[in-house]
Amino acid sequence: DTEVTQTPKHLVMGMTNKKSLKCEQHMGHRAMYWYKQKAKKPPELMFVYSYEKLSINESVPSRFSPECPNSSLLNLHLHALQPEDSALYLCASSQDLTGALPEAFFGQGTRLTVV
Amino acid sequence: AQSVTQLGSHVSVSEGALVLLRCNYSSSVPPYLFWYVQYPNQGLQLLLKYTTGATLVKGINGFEAEFKKSETSFHLTKPSAHMSDAAEYFCAVTRPRGGNKLTFGTGTQLKVEL
Numbered sequence: 672d673t674e675v676t677q678t679p680k681h682l683v684m685g686m687t688n689k690k691s692l693k694c695e696q697h698m699g700h701r702a703m704y705w706y707k708q709k710a711k712k713p714p715e716l717m718f719v720y721s722y723e724k725l726s727i728n729e730s731v732p733s734r735f736s737p738e739c740p741n742s743s744l745l746n747l748h749l750h751a752l753q754p755e756d757s758a759l760y761l762c763a764s765s766q767d768l769t770g771a772l773p774e775a776f777f778g779q780g781t782r783l784t785v786v
Numbered sequence: 787a788q789s790v791t792q793l794g795s796h797v798s799v800s801e802g803a804l805v806l807l808r809c810n811y812s813s814s815v816p817p818y819l820f821w822y823v824q825y826p827n828q829g830l831q832l833l834l835k836y837t838t839g840a841t842l843v844k845g846i847n848g849f850e851a852e853f854k855k856s857e858t859s860f861h862l863t864k865p866s867a868h869m870s871d872a873a874e875y876f877c878a879v880t881r882p883r884g885g886n887k888l889t890f891g892t893g894t895q896l897k898v899e900l
Contacts, residue, residue, distance in 0.1 A: 675829075702886060713876055713890035714830070727885060761829055770882040773818050773837065777829040 674698075675778035677762050683784045686752060692781045694745040694762030702726075702768050703745040704775060705737060706761040714761055720745060721768045752785045759783075788813040788879050792891035800899050805864040807894045809851075809877030812858065819860040820878045820888070821851055830876065836860060837882075847871070872898045 675696045684690045694703065701722050706714035719727035720739040734756075736748040745762055759780045766772035793808040811817055818837050822830040834845025841853040851862045860877060877891040 677829075704886075711893075713893055714888075716887055719885060719887070721885075727887065759827075763830075765886050768883075768885050770818070770880075770884070770886065773880060773882075773886050774820065774832055774835050775886065775888060776832065777822075779829040780827075782827065 675762055675764055675776050677760075677778035677781050679781060680779065681782045681784075683786060684749065684752065685786055686754070688752075689748070689750045691749065692747040692760055692762075692783075694747075694778055695743055696764040696776070697743055698764060698776070699742075700764035700766055700776075701742060702765045703739060704763040704765075705745070705747050706763060706777075708759040708761055708780070710758075718747075719768070726768065749783075752783075754785050757784045788817060788881060788889050790877050790879050790889055790891035792875075792877050792894050794894055795892065796895045796897065798897040798899060799867045801869055802866050805849075805862070805867045805871065805896065807862040807875050807877075807896065809860045809862065809891060810858050811860060811877075811879045813879060813881060815881050816855075817879045817881055819851075819853060820880075821845065821849070821860075821862050822876045822878060822890075823847075824874045824876065824893075826873075833862070833875075867896075867898045869898050869900075872896055 705717040708714040718737045738746040762778040763775040765775045821833040836853045878888045
């Protein structure tokens with residue numbers, strides 16, 4: 672099973688709302704990632720978790736708050752977003768950060784629209 | 787620092803023709819290289835990877851790529867295009883033990899015509 676599952680697939684939220692994106696993998700991977708992808712652009716790394724601890728934060732605004740409750744789950748909490756935050760949010764996982772098996776497996780993404 | 791350049795944001799081929807998508811990288815250390823495919827409104831699917839060893843790597847769906855250190859290239863090829871190959875293709879690089887931070891190219895949109 673090489674599947675990363677993201678929910679919801681689509682989300683529309685107002686600028687004052689609080690919502691969460693969820694990601695789950697059952698491959699035994701210990702590294703998990705959040706990427707943001709704007710239309711017609713490549714994905715941009717937001718956060719990296721390694722063994723449930725935040726390893727990399729690519730200077731993401733605090734209105735995005737990641738959480739890794741256990742080795743299989745990754746959440747992204749959203750609060751007070753702006754319309755320019757509308758994008759496809761992709762979750763990914765890989766074996767770990769040692770580089771032995773560096774390939775990342777991506778979920779189908781959550782299409783977020785901020786109104 | 788590392789970077790990826792994909793020449794040609796749009797490539798159009800006829801069904802049955804050779805597919806060639808170009809990728810050049812810049813890296814201060816021997817890199818790990820990947821090709822991903824993205825269909826509309828979907829996530830990224832790994833086509834193939836190069837880490838070490840054999841420089842010609844085969845992936846899914848009949849794609850292959852060759853790592854050429856002297857040319858700093860990792861071009862993606864497929865002998866015969868199929869309509870289902872129409873998608874966005876991203877080349878990506880990371881450095882070994884670099885936290886698996888992928889740096890993506892800007893992507894190439896492949897169109898397959900009858």
